[in-house]
Amino acid sequence: MDSSSSYSNAQFLWWKSIWRIEILGKVKIFLRRTCNHWLPTLTSLAGKGVVTNRICPVCKSKFETTVHALWRCPGLKSVCKSCAFMKGLLCHDEIHFHDFFQGCLNRLRAD
């Protein structure tokens, strides 16, 4: 088995575990779209030539990526502060949302 097929198998098993979680189907679809960078962030739209400005319209300081829009934007601080679950989760601007979400799952399983 080469590395690409083992990676695909790992991805398949990961998604299979996600589909088994008892959450709304639309949340699972949102996760799939998020992990695959299918959300229309300004960075993804700029990559397709739809827009030229990738700067987040909320904080006006960083590129609007998936992680930034859903987690890292300073405009979300009040939301993040109100949720104890979010404190201490590893997240930075370069993290892939898939890895961030796996960190969330690991924390849920540890609690």
Ligand SMILES: [Zn+2]
């Ligand atoms: Zn922002």
